[in-house]
Amino acid sequence: MESRGMEVRADAALARRKVAASVQVCCPRCDAVFFHGFGAAQDGADGAGCPGCSLERSSEASAPEPDSPISCCWFCGNDEFYLQKDFNRQLGLNIVFTSALVVFLVMLWTTHVVGLIVLAAIALVDWGVYQLLRTVSVCYLCQSIYRGFPLDPEHKGFYLGTEEKFKHRRQEWLKTIQ
Numbered sequence: 001m002e003s004r005g006m007e008v009r010a011d012a013a014l015a016r017r018k019v020a021a022s023v024q025v026c027c028p029r030c031d032a033v034f035f036h037g038f039g040a041a042q043d044g045a046d047g048a049g050c051p052g053c054s055l056e057r058s059s060e061a062s063a064p065e066p067d068s069p070i071s072c073c074w075f076c077g078n079d080e081f082y083l084q085k086d087f088n089r090q091l092g093l094n095i096v097f098t099s100a101l102v103v104f105l106v107m108l109w110t111t112h113v114v115g116l117i118v119l120a121a122i123a124l125v126d127w128g129v130y131q132l133l134r135t136v137s138v139c140y141l142c143q144s145i146y147r148g149f150p151l152d153p154e155h156k157g158f159y160l161g162t163e164e165k166f167k168h169r170r171q172e173w174l175k176t177i178q
């Protein structure tokens with residue numbers, strides 16, 4: 001039994017490692033969203049910048065190593081990041097809305113107690129799904145999303161105080177690329 005457990009864990013670790021190291025950039029000039037792979041996932045060109053408007057990457061930016069935590073943003077050269085679950089916000093809102101509707105209808109058709117039980121069940125499923133989601137690193141300055149890199153223990157979740165600091169820095173940076 002135990003060796004099977006180990007096997008499953010090894011498989012899970014392998015599956016996690018198999019996620020190609022890549023970055024998702026939303027161009028601050030033309031809003032084009034594009035991806036760039038690193039290491040084995042690199043697709044030919046070195047990826048000079050935005051394919052939409054040819055906005056070039058910062059000269060301070062360097063290509064990250066797929067085996068090391070991200071320390072310098074490939075696109076803007078910033079070195080501060082936060083961690084978040086790899087989660088589609090719109091999908092999340094849809095799930096919340098649908099869940100609320102289901103609970104409301106159940107309460108309408110049966111009793112409040114059944115509605116609350118359904119609510120608890122949905123919350124449990126949501127929690128389980130949340131645990132399965134991958135964690136990604138996000139650049140505070142240009143908000144590029146890094147997937148498939150090991151996480152830096154120094155990086156924490158999104159912090160509003162840091163975001164306040166970056167709001168000004170982002171405006172200065174945007175002025176330089178317009």
Ligand SMILES: [Zn+2]
Binds near residue numbers: 029031032051053
């Ligand atoms: Zn662009």
Ligand SMILES: [Zn+2]
Binds near residue numbers: 073140144
């Ligand atoms: Zn960046």
